[in-house]
Amino acid sequence: MTAPKFTRGEVNVYSSPTDLSRVCAALRGVNRKVVLVPTMGALHAGHRELIRRAKRIPNTVVAVSIFVNPLQFGPNEDLDRYPRALDDDLRACAEEGAEIVFTPDAVDMYPPDAVTTVQPGPLGEQLEGASRPGHFAGVLTVVAKLLNLTRPDYAMFGEKDYQQLILVRQMVKDLHLSTRIIGVPTVREDDGLALSSRNRYLSDQDRKLAVALPTALAAGMRAGPDGVAAVLAAATESLAATSEVELDYLELRASDLAEPPEFGEARLLIAARVGPVRLIDNTGVQLGDAWTPGSQDPTTS
Numbered sequence: 001m002t003a004p005k006f007t008r009g010e011v012n013v014y015s016s017p018t019d020l021s022r023v024c025a026a027l028r029g030v031n032r033k034v035v036l037v038p039t040m041g042a043l044h045a046g047h048r049e050l051i052r053r054a055k056r057i058p059n060t061v062v063a064v065s066i067f068v069n070p071l072q073f074g075p076n077e078d079l080d081r082y083p084r085a086l087d088d089d090l091r092a093c094a095e096e097g098a099e100i101v102f103t104p105d106a107v108d109m110y111p112p113d114a115v116t117t118v119q120p121g122p123l124g125e126q127l128e129g130a131s132r133p134g135h136f137a138g139v140l141t142v143v144a145k146l147l148n149l150t151r152p153d154y155a156m157f158g159e160k161d162y163q164q165l166i167l168v169r170q171m172v173k174d175l176h177l178s179t180r181i182i183g184v185p186t187v188r189e190d191d192g193l194a195l196s197s198r199n200r201y202l203s204d205q206d207r208k209l210a211v212a213l214p215t216a217l218a219a220g221m222r223a224g225p226d227g228v229a230a231v232l233a234a235a236t237e238s239l240a241a242t243s244e245v246e247l248d249y250l251e252l253r254a255s256d257l258a259e260p261p262e263f264g265e266a267r268l269l270i271a272a273r274v275g276p277v278r279l280i281d282n283t284g285v286q287l288g289d290a291w292t293p294g295s296q297d298p299t300t301s
C-alpha cells in the first residue's frame with residue numbers, strides 16, 4: 001500500500017482494523033511517525049488538548065481512535081447510554097488537525113472466537129479497579145490492540161484517568177512495546193471541575209455540587225507541607241461541606257500508585273457519585289518541605 005496524502009483539515013476515517021494497520025505501516029515506510037490518541041468519543045476540550053499536544057511532535061501523523069470499548073464496562077454500568085456523537089467528533093478531529101480517525105465495530109475488535117486479554121496485576125484491583133471489577137483488563141486489552149494495530153511512536157493519555165495512565169505505562173514496559181506514553185495534564189472548567197464526557201449527565205444542580213471534588217483536592221494539596229495525615233484531613237473536611245456528594249474513595253499514594261506516600265511527589269485521588277454520575281479526579285501533592293531525599297539540601301549548599 002502507498003502512504004496516503006493528507007489534505008489539511010480533512011480526516012481519513014477507517015473502521016477496519018486491517019485497513020488501519022496497513023495505512024500506519026505505509027506511513028512508517030515513508031518515515032512518518034504515528035501518534036495514537038485513544039478515546040471513547042464525545043470529544044471535549046480535554047481530548048482536543050491530547051490532539052493538540054500530539055500535533056506539536058514533529059513529523060507525525062495523528063490517529064484518533066473512537067471506540068466505546070464494551071470490555072471495560074461492568075454489567076451494571078453505562079455502556080448503552082454512554083454518549084455517542086460521531087459527527088461532532090469528526091469535526092473536532094478535523095479542526096485540531098488529526099489526519100486519521102479509527103472507528104471500529106465491536107465485532108471487529110472482539111471477534112466471537114477471541115479469548116485473550118491483558119491482565120493489569122494488583123494495582124488493577126485497587127482504587128478504580130475495586131469499584132469497577134475487570135475495568136482495567138478491558139482497558140489494557142483494547143489499548144494493546146490499538147497499539148498493535150498502529151505501532152505508534154507515541155500515544156497520548158490524560159492524567160484525569162491517572163490510574164489508567166500508570167497501568168498503560170506498566171503494560172508497555174512489561175510487554176516490551178516500543179511506544180512512548182505521554183501523559184497530558186487535566187483540562188478543567190473555570191471552577192476546577194475536570195472535563196469528562198460523563199459531565200453532560202449532570203443536572204444543573206449536580207453540576208454545581210460537582211465542584212466539591214476539585215475543591216477537596218485543592219484543600220488536600222495546600223496541606224501537603226504538613227504531611228500525609230494533614231492532606232487527607234483537609235480534603236475530607238472540605239468534602240464534608242457538600243453532603244450530597246457520595247464518596248467512593250479518597251486516597252493518597254506515591255506517584256506510581258504502588259507505594260504508600262512518604263516524602264516528595266504524591267498523588268491524591270478521588271472518586272465520588274454526584275446524583276447519578278460517578279466522577280473521578282486527582283492531583284499531584286508535594287509532601288513535606290521542598291527538600292526530598294536525593295535532592296540537594298538547601299541548608300548545606
Ligand SMILES: Nc1ncnc2c1ncn2[C@@H]1O[C@H](COP(=O)(O)OP(=O)(O)OP(=O)(O)O)[C@@H](O)[C@H]1O
Nearest residue numbers: 039040041046157158160161186187195196197198
Ligand atoms: N479533562 C481531561 N483532561 C485531559 N485529558 C482528558 C480529560 N478527560 C479525558 N481525558 C483523556 O482523554 C482520553 C480519552 O478519555 P475518554 O474518551 O474516556 O473521555 P472522558 O472524558 O475521560 O470520558 P469519561 O467520562 O468516560 O471518563 C483518556 O486518555 C483521558 O484520560
Ligand SMILES: CC(C)(CO)[C@@H](O)C(=O)[O-]
Nearest residue numbers: 038039040069139142161
Ligand atoms: C483509553 C481508552 C480509550 C480505552 O478504551 C479509555 O479507557 C479512555 O477513553 O480513557
Ligand code: BAL
Nearest residue numbers: 040072073135161164
Ligand atoms: N476515561 C475512562 C473510561 C471509562 O470510564 O471507562
